[in-house]
Amino acid sequence: MTLPTSAKYVIIGAGIHGLSTAYHLAQKLKAAGKGSGADILVVDKTAIGGGASGIACGVVRNNYYQPAMRALMAHSVEVWESDPKAYSYHQVGYMQISPEVMHEQVGTIYEQQKAIGYESTFIEGTADCQKYMLGLFDDWQAKNITSVLHETRGGYANNTASLYGLAGKAEAEGVRIATGVDVTGFEYGSNSGAVTGVITNQGVISCEAVVVGAGPWVLKFWDMLELPKAISVKDRDGTLHDNVPMWKFWCLEEGTLGVDPNMHKTNDGRMPPVIHVDTDAPLYSDVDGSLITDKLWGLYYKPDFNFGGIQGGASPYKVEQDADQVAIDPYGPDSPDFIVGDDFIHMWCSMLAHCQKRFQGKISAYKHKEKSGGLGCFTPDNFPVFDTFRENVYVIADSNHGYKMIGVGKLVAQELLGEKSTLLEPFRFGRFAKGELHPTSHSPFPWS
Numbered sequence: 001m002t003l004p005t006s007a008k009y010v011i012i013g014a015g016i017h018g019l020s021t022a023y024h025l026a027q028k029l030k031a032a033g034k035g036s037g038a039d040i041l042v043v044d045k046t047a048i049g050g051g052a053s054g055i056a057c058g059v060v061r062n063n064y065y066q067p068a069m070r071a072l073m074a075h076s077v078e079v080w081e082s083d084p085k086a087y088s089y090h091q092v093g094y095m096q097i098s099p100e101v102m103h104e105q106v107g108t109i110y111e112q113q114k115a116i117g118y119e120s121t122f123i124e125g126t127a128d129c130q131k132y133m134l135g136l137f138d139d140w141q142a143k144n145i146t147s148v149l150h151e152t153r154g155g156y157a158n159n160t161a162s163l164y165g166l167a168g169k170a171e172a173e174g175v176r177i178a179t180g181v182d183v184t185g186f187e188y189g190s191n192s193g194a195v196t197g198v199i200t201n202q203g204v205i206s207c208e209a210v211v212v213g214a215g216p217w218v219l220k221f222w223d224m225l226e227l228p229k230a231i232s233v234k235d236r237d238g239t240l241h242d243n244v245p246m247w248k249f250w251c252l253e254e255g256t257l258g259v260d261p262n263m264h265k266t267n268d269g270r271m272p273p274v275i276h277v278d279t280d281a282p283l284y285s286d287v288d289g290s291l292i293t294d295k296l297w298g299l300y301y302k303p304d305f306n307f308g309g310i311q312g313g314a315s316p317y318k319v320e321q322d323a324d325q326v327a328i329d330p331y332g333p334d335s336p337d338f339i340v341g342d343d344f345i346h347m348w349c350s351m352l353a354h355c356q357k358r359f360q361g362k363i364s365a366y367k368h369k370e371k372s373g374g375l376g377c378f379t380p381d382n383f384p385v386f387d388t389f390r391e392n393v394y395v396i397a398d399s400n401h402g403y404k405m406i407g408v409g410k411l412v413a414q415e416l417l418g419e420k421s422t423l424l425e426p427f428r429f430g431r432f433a434k435g436e437l438h439p440t441s442h443s444p445f446p447w448s
């Protein structure tokens, strides 16, 4: 496709957010009689799914300690459920299985899920949890578990298939998607700070509005837009912290145990929910019995026919370098720096074996050849920023929460047409200065 020299809306990034925004914006423009998909151009420097969305584990859940996140996730789950075939979505459910230190907080999640009508079951106490889990898997053996939150909605979607499904729906509305188009800067109006043109390796695209859905590359766009590299953050106690870096990276570690995915079916032969276990039980090596950790640890896993086995991950690790110094490219499994190593494989396979006997002694089946994992770019409080900058640039910075957030694009489309979304309101950039931060949980993961 020859790159157009102008488009009313230029969306940067063909990941979950860029594509979802494009599709829903096209629909809304048409419905409002204000235009159509032909007004929208999506550009991506590599390909559809060239970023985090294309390598995501694909877990879709509501389980969040923060009320605003839960409300937003419930909305996104509705979007997943609206077209499971096109989105390659499997509604198998999701389980948060936790130790005593998380019991009370997970209990509040359950109560609030009930309040918003999001179906889940909550089991409490060691004996009842064990009984419930044994009812699903007769080899369940995870220790120190005192609560189980079982969401019956949610589950997972196949990453690339869902993106192509979304892209197909957007293109059917007339949206154009141009790949191999690298955005290098912006042109600004003479009388305002608004962007009038998107500068690319293939020329300038003049535009009226821009959406940045650049995933882990968001900080590059932040720089292009000349936004602050460090900010002041007022914490929930009212203490002001100056000079806090706007962006930081964490590295997500995931992998696949190359066994038949069917071996993880439930006792009654069904595909199981996505399992997420956090526990403070000591973790011992499934290889030699040595102690791996006696600190709180967590893992998640699901049978996945796309990955060809049991796929999942563990807590990510923080990248200590300044965000500016981190090599984002080549991204994901192509990165020489940010892929999983033997330590992760040993730990994650031992975690699987800790939880279910069927995974004991299976480390040799780990799929070493399929490299996995990748970087996520996080905000100062580890929660998303959805906001407009420079008058006409909408930045979707999901702080790596976001494959599951397919509904955000629908809400962004609504905001682009002038209608504010109450679901997105708690995620404005201004919350850092105002001290309106989201509560934090005891989970070992930065995104719970």
Ligand SMILES: Cc1cc2nc3c(=O)[nH]c(=O)nc-3n(C[C@H](O)[C@H](O)[C@H](O)COP(=O)(O)OP(=O)(O)OC[C@H]3O[C@@H](n4cnc5c(N)ncnc54)[C@H](O)[C@@H]3O)c2cc1C
Residues within 6 Å of the ligand: 012, 013, 014, 015, 016, 017, 018, 043, 044, 045, 046, 047, 048, 049, 050, 051, 052, 053, 054, 055, 056, 057, 058, 059, 060, 181, 182, 183, 184, 213, 214, 215, 216, 217, 252, 253, 254, 372, 373, 374, 375, 376, 396, 398, 399, 400, 401, 402, 403, 404, 405
């Ligand atoms: C290993 C891993 C597993 C994950 N698992 C899950 C999960 O199970 N569930 C979940 O909800 N979330 C998960 N996440 C988080 C989730 O993947 C991201 O939050 C989400 O995909 C980000 O979507 P996005 O559309 O913002 O960005 P991306 O999908 O990263 O897309 C950004 C796009 O922008 C393009 N781009 C970048 N720079 C430029 C430029 N200069 N010019 C043009 N185009 C550009 C890139 O090529 C890319 O295609 C995971 C993340 C990782 C890394």
